[in-house]
Amino acid sequence: MERPDHVLVVDDDAEIRKLLGEYLELNGYRVSLATDGREMRRALDRSKPDVVVLDLMLPGDSGLTLCRDLRASSNLPVIMLTARAEEVDRIVGLEMGADDYLAKPFSPRELLARIKSILRRTRGLPPARGDAHQVRFAGWTLDLAARQLVAPDGVVVALSGAEFKLLAVFVEHPNRVLDRNQLMDLTVGRDGTPFDRSIDVQVSRLRVRLRDDAREPRIIKTVRSEGYVLAATVERMA
Numbered sequence: 001m002e003r004p005d006h007v008l009v010v011d012d013d014a015e016i017r018k019l020l021g022e023y024l025e026l027n028g029y030r031v032s033l034a035t036d037g038r039e040m041r042r043a044l045d046r047s048k049p050d051v052v053v054l055d056l057m058l059p060g061d062s063g064l065t066l067c068r069d070l071r072a073s074s075n076l077p078v079i080m081l082t083a084r085a086e087e088v089d090r091i092v093g094l095e096m097g098a099d100d101y102l103a104k105p106f107s108p109r110e111l112l113a114r115i116k117s118i119l120r121r122t123r124g125l126p127p128a129r130g131d132a133h134q135v136r137f138a139g140w141t142l143d144l145a146a147r148q149l150v151a152p153d154g155v156v157v158a159l160s161g162a163e164f165k166l167l168a169v170f171v172e173h174p175n176r177v178l179d180r181n182q183l184m185d186l187t188v189g190r191d192g193t194p195f196d197r198s199i200d201v202q203v204s205r206l207r208v209r210l211r212d213d214a215r216e217p218r219i220i221k222t223v224r225s226e227g228y229v230l231a232a233t234v235e236r237m238a
Helices: 014-026 037-046 063-073 087-095 108-123 161-172 180-188 198-209
Strands: 006-010 030-034 051-055 078-082 100-103 134-137 140-143 148-150 220-223 227-230 234-237
Touching (some): 006 014, 014 030, 030 037, 051 108, 063 078, 100 108, 140 161, 180 227, 198 220
Parallel strands (some): 006 030
16 A cells, blocks of 8 residues: 655644644645654654655744754755744745745645645656656756766756756756746746745756856846746757
8 A cells, every 4th residue: 555645744833733643644645743852853853854845933943943853954845834914934944955835824724735736846857858766967967866966077066956857947948938827837837926036046056066157157147027947958868
């Protein structure tokens, strides 16, 4: 029998934990609940979840700190929950390595849709053309099966799930300008809002991973008023 996907919910609000736990279990998920960073770490020691739903405002270590720590040690998908409406909080969450965010108040159905989307895109990323498991570009190697990025000097560079998905999209469409809506659709399966800067944040993070100068990028270039382009030849390998 196929095991259910495991969701770890970290939120200090008892009502939200209870609501999400019951709703996700009714929809076929295994759910672990934690109130703070200490309980989250204990849950991670017991069993690795498939996705972490992490509240921004927590007692003790904040959700941002916990997200940063998670990203430093794993590629677990992270959905950040925030009660704040300010764009800066969402951007900081993405900069810390969150794969997606959801502002409170939200419906459990919306969170369920985000979980399903994030699991689809972090698992089902075979190359769109041919049977290549690795691609090379600008001296870098992206292993699509192992989900690893290897630098020209052989150093393995850790990527978040969102960064990996975005880079996979770029290498599938080299030398083609992709606007923000296209990138949002290809990476998260939805259109961005006019003021949604999440793609810009992820591109910025990806440039850091690729050691690409933000002022004069050579690999992922900005096309003014249009979007972004991977300006490199992509070589596919079996």
